[in-house]
Amino acid sequence: MSITTMTKEEIVSITNEAICEEFEFDMEKMTPEAHLYTDLGLDSLDAVDLVLVLEKAFKVKLRNQPEVKEVRTLEDVYDLIQKLMQQEAA
Amino acid sequence: MRCIVVGSGCSGLTCAIIMAKHGHSVTVVEKGPCMAPLMQGFERKRRYFDTGVHCLSGLGDNGPLTLLFEYLNIRNRLTYKPFAAKNSYTLHGPDGFVWNMPQGLEACSDSLAALFPQEAEGIAAFLKDTVALGEQFQYPVLNQATLDHPQHNQPMDAVLGRYVSAPQLKVCLSVFNTLFCGLVDAETSYGFFAASAGLYYQDSGTVEGGGRAICTGMLEELQGLGATVLFGNGVRSIQTGDRKQVTSVVLEDGAPLSCDCLIYTGHPALLPDLLPDTAMRDVRRAYYRELSSSMSLLGVYGTIDEPVDCLSGRNVIIAETAAPYDAVFSEQQGYDQRPMMVTGHAGHDGTTTFSIFVPSHFSEWEPYAGGRVHRRGAGYHERKDDVARQVMRKAQQYIPEMQGRATVVSVSTPLTIRDYCNAPEGAAYGIKHSLTQFAPTPSSPVRNMYLSGQGIAAPGIMGAMTAGFITCGEILGHDLLRGELQACS
Numbered sequence: 378m379s380i381t382t383m384t385k386e387e388i389v390s391i392t393n394e395a396i397c398e399e400f401e402f403d404m405e406k407m408t409p410e411a412h413l414y415t416d417l418g419l420d421s422l423d424a425v426d427l428v429l430v431l432e433k434a435f436k437v438k439l440r441n442q443p444e445v446k447e448v449r450t451l452e453d454v455y456d457l458i459q460k461l462m463q464q465e466a467a
Numbered sequence: 468m469r470c471i472v473v474g475s476g477c478s479g480l481t482c483a484i485i486m487a488k489h490g491h492s493v494t495v496v497e498k499g500p501c502m503a504p505l506m507q508g509f510e511r512k513r514r515y516f517d518t519g520v521h522c523l524s525g526l527g528d529n530g531p532l533t534l535l536f537e538y539l540n541i542r543n544r545l546t547y548k549p550f551a552a553k554n555s556y557t558l559h560g561p562d563g564f565v566w567n568m569p570q571g572l573e574a575c576s577d578s579l580a581a582l583f584p585q586e587a588e589g590i591a592a593f594l595k596d597t598v599a600l601g602e603q604f605q606y607p608v609l610n611q612a613t614l615d616h617p618q619h620n621q622p623m624d625a626v627l628g629r630y631v632s633a634p635q636l637k638v639c640l641s642v643f644n645t646l647f648c649g650l651v652d653a654e655t656s657y658g659f660f661a662a663s664a665g666l667y668y669q670d671s672g673t674v675e676g677g678g679r680a681i682c683t684g685m686l687e688e689l690q691g692l693g694a695t696v697l698f699g700n701g702v703r704s705i706q707t708g709d710r711k712q713v714t715s716v717v718l719e720d721g722a723p724l725s726c727d728c729l730i731y732t733g734h735p736a737l738l739p740d741l742l743p744d745t746a747m748r749d750v751r752r753a754y755y756r757e758l759s760s761s762m763s764l765l766g767v768y769g770t771i772d773e774p775v776d777c778l779s780g781r782n783v784i785i786a787e788t789a790a791p792y793d794a795v796f797s798e799q800q801g802y803d804q805r806p807m808m809v810t811g812h813a814g815h816d817g818t819t820t821f822s823i824f825v826p827s828h829f830s831e832w833e834p835y836a837g838g839r840v841h842r843r844g845a846g847y848h849e850r851k852d853d854v855a856r857q858v859m860r861k862a863q864q865y866i867p868e869m870q871g872r873a874t875v876v877s878v879s880t881p882l883t884i885r886d887y888c889n890a891p892e893g894a895a896y897g898i899k900h901s902l903t904q905f906a907p908t909p910s911s912p913v914r915n916m917y918l919s920g921q922g923i924a925a926p927g928i929m930g931a932m933t934a935g936f937i938t939c940g941e942i943l944g945h946d947l948l949r950g951e952l953q954a955c956s
Contacts (some may be wrong), residue, residue: 399750422910429750429905440905441620 388458392451395434396427409452427454437461468492471716471724473702474732475502476888477519477928478919480685481935482730484539487692489943494724495694496716498701502686504887506678506928511876514820516768518879520678521810521822522550522647522782523928524666529956531605531666535932537955541684549672551780558642558784559865564635572598572669583636593630593640597665604662606924606936607952619658622902626657638786643667645826646784646808647927649761649896656902663925672780677812681928701889705729705741705916713916730938732920734760735898735907736891747912759904760894761926763881765802765827767855767862770876771819775868778811778819785809785865802827802854803861821873823862829881829892836882843882851878897921909938917941 383391393407406417413419419427428439435458439445444457468491472483475497487493501507505519525532526547536542550556552574554567569578576594580587603613613619618626623644627637641652643664648655674680689696701719708714715725731738739752777783786806802825811821835847855878863869881893890897897920900906909917919938924930940948 399748422908422912425905425908426748426750426754426912429754433750438903441902 477931497698601665624652761896763893896926
């Protein structure tokens with residue numbers, strides 16, 4: 378499945394599963410408003426791992442996207458992936 | 468604090484001196500049979516050949532490398548020898564094009580403007596901007612504003628294209644990217660280029676006694692500070708406690724060594740195998756393992772029994788193929804079609820030693836790897852001799868003084884680099900600092916374990932030393948270290 382054909386729901390579900398598996402979180406913690414640093418307890422090194430996890434899950438390059446630095450909540454993550462998806466489709 | 472430094476290369480020795488200077492008890496552990504195998508070079512037929520140190524930059528009176536030498540207390544043990552004022556490098560480009568690169572930013576700019584008068588303005592602006600950015604990118608003065616520079620993360624070739632247009636000129640202005648970073652222009656960020664290769668347009672030279680002298684100076688300093696250096700005994704495994712902290716290492720001879728802090732300067736790909744599986748997540752392990760490496764090199768070393776003017780304080784770069792760099796570096800190209808650099812040293816007895824370096828791929832030499840370290844497969848020596856002949860033919864074509872007088876005494880391949888420097892795939896410049904991959908940071912998922920080495924900052928002596936400062940800055944505090952450095956100037 379190419380990234381350009383995914384719905385928001387699919388993005389949410391793939392993101393949550395990938396993060397939970399890698400960071401060993403419970404799925405209940407994965408609410409859109411969950412803050413990566415204060416709620417999920419990620420630090421700056423974990424943030425790099427998060428980018429690596431998402432790149433692997435979606436087969437995209439996230440590291441060159443300036444918006445990556447602005448990401449704070451899970452919702453921000455979903456939005457960024459969706460934005461990349463729309464850019465690729467355009 | 469008991470601090471173990473894994474690897475005795477330029478970064479490892481830098482870290483060791485900084486930590487010991489701050490009162491920590493330091494042990495350097497080296498797997499190879501001698502200290503700093505790359506930086507030290509080697510001896511054949513009673514002649515010394517440099518392997519890791521050829522062209523240095525930033526060694527002028529207030530130069531950034533001078534400052535690091537000063538801090539490490541090795542400046543007064545070394546003698547700087549700038550390259551020839553009018554022709555430090557002679558670049559032979561396609562179709563008989565020749566550029567003699569002088570010392571000094573203005574002279575350099577003028578010499579290119581004489582060859583490309585219609586682009587004089589672009590040349591001057593590019594060199595001025597690049598050197599200015601390169602100076603801001605040095606550890607003692609680096610700040611967020613520099614990192615946020617709009618051109619920092621743009622590809623080198625795109626930035627260069629905004630200043631100048633003639634293809635020959637572009638080769639002149641980016642040749643050090645390939646030579647000293649091991650990268651092609653499309654994959655290099657302009658900021659990285661400016662920091663590591665840009666300063667060569669201002670000054671360059673070497674030190675008396677080469678890499679061995681630098682290594683000796685650092686070792687003397689370390690001994691004075693009471694640090695221990697072990698060699699011929701690598702780290703077999705790193706032990707972590709339940710709180711993801713390093714507690715000790717086990718050496719190859721089975722001896723345990725406790726520590727409170729560990730600095731790992733080896734290739735990041737080799738790190739996961741030293742750690743227990745629980746020390747880091749799968750994605751991090753895969754990240755370290757899959758970091759792509761810079762290119763490897765083939766080296767041809769030899770002697771000439773008389774002085775050779777163009778190899779005395781001077782270097783010759785042969786880049787005659789006009790094909791895109793990616794194609795020039797591909798393994799389909801014969802060795803005589805690839806760019807190469809010839810450096811020389813005038814001996815006191817009127818003789819000359821020379822080293823020639825040519826980009827090479829590990830895959831070309833892998834079939835000869837053989838089953839054991841330092842034991843090559845059948846046909847290796849024949850292949851090496853054949854390639855050396857091709858390289859020498861090309862070098863002699865451009866340096867007629869070598870004809871009939873040069874004797875090859877040694878040839879190194881990517882397999883040599885792999886085995887002597889413990890570098891996967893013979894990577895000559897550490898991991899690739901390209902726009903398409905995250906460079907590793909000194910901090911690691913294991914709280915008191917830090918990474919250093921060419922992979923952290925940049926390649927070369929300046930890059931490796933800078934990495935040492937960045938890593939120790941993470942441990943001791945960047946403000947403290949920067950303050951101490953600034954006090955040295």
